[in-house]
Amino acid sequence: MLAKRIIAALDIKEGRVVKGIKFQNIRDAGDPIELAKRYEEEGIDEIVFLDITASYEKRQILLDLVKRIAEEIYVPFTVGGGIKSIEEIREIIKSGADKVFLNTAAVDNPVLVSEVAKVVGSANLVIAIDAKWNGKFWEVYTHGGRKARGINAVEWAKEVECLGAGEILLTSMGTDGTQEGFDIPLT
């Protein structure tokens, strides 16, 4: 039988791991390879790397990191953050990532989801959703949690599944990094 998976998520800025709480107060938390290896040693099933550098000029730093991870790590890993085009996705997969995830670009242009699914396959495409309770519904945020989009996260999750997303990476912005446990009502 398939196992439930424990997935570690690491935020990356200019090739280093950073840690924040509720998407704020970002500080350095170490070398991505070292941390990933430690997680692997402790029995993690998968690792997600979120590049928050979000600057195209610095993409090469990320690609070099992806190559190093692919060489050193023996569990599947997913890479994303600020990805806008199929070209970037091809490069990341070619560098050795098992899966990529989209967030803002998918909300801006849902057609991209189905295009990417066709190119890399649904199995390799994850859609990340950042959500926050707005009093009425779980609202989708993009741009690293800076922009509310007025979209219902549950509806959006259903839509991306139809468009070909293989998995959904859901972050509850209200509890992120607080160590208060999972946001059960949201899931």
Added chain:
Amino acid sequence: MIAIVDLGIGNLANVRKALGGIITSDSYEIERADKIVLPGVGNFGAVMKRLEPLKETILDAINEGKPFLGICLGMQLLFEWSEESEGKGLEVFKGNVVKFRGVRVPHIGWNQVFPAKECPLFEGIKSGSYFYFVHSYYVNPQDKEVIAAITDYESKGKEVVFPSAVYKDNIFGVQFHPEKSSKNGLKLLENFRRL
């Protein structure tokens, strides 16, 4: 030395790191190697086309008794044909490759592998250990004796039990990705390296 056959798809760096040897698509280098690994992701027909120039070299090596390990699609290519596309495989084993039916595809994630017979690849690995899978097709050997391990995939209230490893003489194939299966995967690759 181990030759890891590079078909220009996927990143093989960690396979090489685990096994040593070289990543190559040169038939002379493959000929000189004493073991061969054929990793593979993608479409059966498309990958077989890329493999065409190396086909004879690989078959010669297998016939000479050199240990051969096919990973994922590399295992499927050992069979005669696949429902995925037209054309023949390497035809080392009789049987074909079929699509999962009635269950969610791809079969993706960590699933248990149960050895069906003695196999040096699984030495020191507990029956029921978890390995990482990503695939929509699985092998259907005519000769059930070649099945080295099985896996049970349950989804949508249906259950498919499929061969997750095959083994005969010097020929090994695994449907899962040992290079993505953490400690168990490394142990399996180490077992192959030591053959």
